[in-house]
Amino acid sequence: MDLKQKRLSSDYKYKGKILNLRVDQAEMPDGQTVEREVVEHHGGVGIAMEDNEGKFFLVTQYRYAQEKVMIEFPAGKMEMHEDPLVTAKREIAEETGYAGKDFMYLGQMVPTGAYDTEVIHMYYARMGEYTGQKLDSDEFLNVSRMTLREIMDACIDMTIDDGKTLAMIFLISQMKERGLLK
Amino acid sequence: MDLKQKRLSSDYKYKGKILNLRVDQAEMPDGQTVEREVVEHHGGVGIAMEDNEGKFFLVTQYRYAQEKVMIEFPAGKMEMHEDPLVTAKREIAEETGYAGKDFMYLGQMVPTGAYDTEVIHMYYARMGEYTGQKLDSDEFLNVSRMTLREIMDACIDMTIDDGKTLAMIFLISQMKERGLLK
Numbered sequence: 314m315d316l317k318q319k320r321l322s323s324d325y326k327y328k329g330k331i332l333n334l335r336v337d338q339a340e341m342p343d344g345q346t347v348e349r350e351v352v353e354h355h356g357g358v359g360i361a362m363e364d365n366e367g368k369f370f371l372v373t374q375y376r377y378a379q380e381k382v383m384i385e386f387p388a389g390k391m392e393m394h395e396d397p398l399v400t401a402k403r404e405i406a407e408e409t410g411y412a413g414k415d416f417m418y419l420g421q422m423v424p425t426g427a428y429d430t431e432v433i434h435m436y437y438a439r440m441g442e443y444t445g446q447k448l449d450s451d452e453f454l455n456v457s458r459m460t461l462r463e464i465m466d467a468c469i470d471m472t473i474d475d476g477k478t479l480a481m482i483f484l485i486s487q488m489k490e491r492g493l494l495k
Numbered sequence: 496m497d498l499k500q501k502r503l504s505s506d507y508k509y510k511g512k513i514l515n516l517r518v519d520q521a522e523m524p525d526g527q528t529v530e531r532e533v534v535e536h537h538g539g540v541g542i543a544m545e546d547n548e549g550k551f552f553l554v555t556q557y558r559y560a561q562e563k564v565m566i567e568f569p570a571g572k573m574e575m576h577e578d579p580l581v582t583a584k585r586e587i588a589e590e591t592g593y594a595g596k597d598f599m600y601l602g603q604m605v606p607t608g609a610y611d612t613e614v615i616h617m618y619y620a621r622m623g624e625y626t627g628q629k630l631d632s633d634e635f636l637n638v639s640r641m642t643l644r645e646i647m648d649a650c651i652d653m654t655i656d657d658g659k660t661l662a663m664i665f666l667i668s669q670m671k672e673r674g675l676l677k
Binding site for chain 2: 351373421425426431450468475479480482
């Protein structure tokens with residue numbers, strides 16, 4: 314079956330700082346026209362940075378929309394048309410205070426593809442030199458470090474439920490097991 | 496550091512079929528007031544259903560916001576205040592044509608917690624009896640089956656990049672390895 318859905322028109326309901334919202338008319342594979350609500354977001358990056366003792370940096374922060382504190386790999390939003398590796402290098406240093414090095418692309422992850430354009434680019438890096446933390450004025454977070462196994466355990470017992478962190482720990486553990494990451 | 500951010504007021508910019516959008520004034524830990532854009536979504540479920548030969552059901556569908564065809568575990572939106580297990584049982588049968596049985600809760604996954612209230616509840620199930628596919632009028636998808644290893648390989652080579660599918664295959668493979676799932 315041909316699955317493609319064709320955008321016929323778009324009506325912007327909101328244009329904001331980090332996202333826009335539009336309502337489209339779209340043509341389905343059978344020819345009918347339906348309404349599609351779409352959140353537009355520039356996308357982001359997630360970075361799993363490993364120190365020299367095999368521990369990974371994590372950030373603990375209040376996630377406003379979820380109304381709770383969450384433990385996650387460091388992450389950040391891309392500026393429009395920004396190369397995700399540039400975002401990754403900036404965000405890891407700003408959030409943890411350490412530059413990353415030997416960046417390796419793990420792949421992309423679509424958080425909620427039905428109605429959101431966001432794509433998260435995922436990187437592995439090794440810990441580089443100390444550069445000092447530089448947080449945005451509305452950013453409050455605590456930094457900690459955990460081993461791969463401790464993070465995997467925290468995902469299974471649901472202490473960690475952030476989507477990109479689950480996806481990244483899966484890819485890293487698999488790539489280490491398969492010798493694709495040493 | 497106390498990380499909590501307090502909601503002071505909300506201004507709804509859009510109320511729609513599957514999501515709402517509001518812009519809040521929020522008080523930060525240091526007392527300053529900032530604007531927060533929040534997408535409200537009821538949440539959803541994902542179901543990894545294994546047949547008697549160790550193969551899992553997957554659906555291939557066009558994801559409108561992503562403008563591409565994606566391979567994912569079957570999933571669906573919760574009605575307001577619906578028990579996620581009820582959603583899971585309905586969606587797996589409607590999308591694949593087979594009822595699930597022996598449902599096991601894998602945990603919840605937050606797709607994009609910075610600005611979206613959505614939570615995805617993840618289930619493992621075994622294949623039950625044939626009930627026939629019942630798709631919504633605007634739902635077009637193809638069903639296939641793959642082994643756990645084939646799905647893991649497809650995640651590593653990025654054929655699969657759906658967030659919940661990555662999270663679920665991680666949890667299932669880990670729980671099988673640890674004897675928590677047979």
